[in-house]
Amino acid sequence: MSKDLHIHWYPGHIAKAERQLKEKLNLVDVVIEVRDARIPLSSSYTNIKKLLGEKPRLLLLNKADLVDKDLLKSWVKYLKETTSCPVIVTDAKGAKDLALVVKSAVDLAEPKIQALMAKGLLRRPARAMVVGMPNVGKSSVINKLTKSSKTKIGAKAGVTRQQQWVRINPKLELLDTPGIIPTKQDDQLQAVKLAFVSSVSENAYSPEPVAQALLDLLSNNPQYLAHVQEYYKVEELTLDSIAKSRNWVLKADSLDTERTAKYVLKDFRDGRLGKFILDEMPLVEDNETSAD
Numbered sequence: 371m372s373k374d375l376h377i378h379w380y381p382g383h384i385a386k387a388e389r390q391l392k393e394k395l396n397l398v399d400v401v402i403e404v405r406d407a408r409i410p411l412s413s414s415y416t417n418i419k420k421l422l423g424e425k426p427r428l429l430l431l432n433k434a435d436l437v438d439k440d441l442l443k444s445w446v447k448y449l450k451e452t453t454s455c456p457v458i459v460t461d462a463k464g465a466k467d468l469a470l471v472v473k474s475a476v477d478l479a480e481p482k483i484q485a486l487m488a489k490g491l492l493r494r495p496a497r498a499m500v501v502g503m504p505n506v507g508k509s510s511v512i513n514k515l516t517k518s519s520k521t522k523i524g525a526k527a528g529v530t531r532q533q534q535w536v537r538i539n540p541k542l543e544l545l546d547t548p549g550i551i552p553t554k555q556d557d558q559l560q561a562v563k564l565a566f567v568s569s570v571s572e573n574a575y576s577p578e579p580v581a582q583a584l585l586d587l588l589s590n591n592p593q594y595l596a597h598v599q600e601y602y603k604v605e606e607l608t609l610d611s612i613a614k615s616r617n618w619v620l621k622a623d624s625l626d627t628e629r630t631a632k633y634v635l636k637d638f639r640d641g642r643l644g645k646f647i648l649d650e651m652p653l654v655e656d657n658e659t660s661a662d
């Protein structure tokens with residue numbers, strides 16, 4: 371594989387995955403979209419509404435343990451304003467966010483349930499599914515939601531053949547497998563960020579340019595730069611200087627930058643380099659104050 375900074379995509383796979391996702395979406399009243407809090411924009415599509423349709427959507431910013439709490443608060447506010455969806459911060463270890471996720475999903479589905487009842491149908495539990503890009507924590511969220519309730523309902527006649535549903539409470543049923551939003555290239559920067567957080571397969575890129583791109587991105591933020599300088603005891607965030615500092619050399623004094631790249635990516639993914647959010651928040655026009 372070349373050492374260029376390039377993420378390889380498979381358009382055929384993407385189209386197929388999107389089709390499968392759309393089929394599953396037909397089964398539910400409400401969608402729980404999980405994003406990686408480290409990349410609140412890049413871990414979704416810019417035109418996600420086109421993919422998910424007009425279904426009511428709840429946004430979870432997962433892996434919140436890996437980012438700065440205060441910075442994340444401003445992202446929650448931003449996403450609420452720009453998507454008009456409820457936004458909840460979650461992490462795999464916390465449990466107190468669960469009740470809120472369940473309540474929000476039920477509330478979001480209520481208009482649909484009311485509409486069914488207005489047509490003369492009996493009230494039924496809302497149906498939800500978890501969607502998101504690879505590795506954002508979809509399975510962890512499903513496990514948390516279903517742990518308290520082991521009531522498998524099984525396949526519903528006329529609703530689905532293979533899908534399993536779990537009753538979370540009398541008002542909510544959850545599809546027990548997630549819908550996968552395939553990662554794809556809206557732009558190269560987004561693609562590389564998805565590689566940082568393991569949302570794209572390691573076969574799709576070479577580690578050195580991707581790790582260096584991470585170091586470059588972190589270098590642009592003075593606070594993040596300081597964290598990483600401190601962690602590796604280096605001035606400049608390059609694979610060479612980190613390899614030297616760690617004494618990762620191959621024979622004949624050449625630096626083992628491949629090993630270094632893999633360590634840098636792992637250190638970032640495990641949260642050892644610091645708590646970073648790698649997307650830039652676009653400026654929002656404040657219509658309310660300008661109208662004053």
Ligand SMILES: Nc1nc2c(ncn2[C@@H]2O[C@H](COP(=O)(O)OP(=O)(O)O)[C@@H](O)[C@H]2O)c(=O)[nH]1
Pocket residue numbers: 432433434435436460461462463502503504505506507508509510511548
């Ligand atoms: N630090 C951290 N790791 C998480 C969190 N949620 C999931 N993970 C880890 O992220 C990886 C992917 O999680 P998984 O639920 O399988 O993601 P999925 O591919 O979207 O289903 C696993 O190694 C999880 O242990 C979280 O909130 N914080």
Ligand SMILES: [Mg+2]
Pocket residue numbers: 508509510
């Ligand atoms: Mg999974």
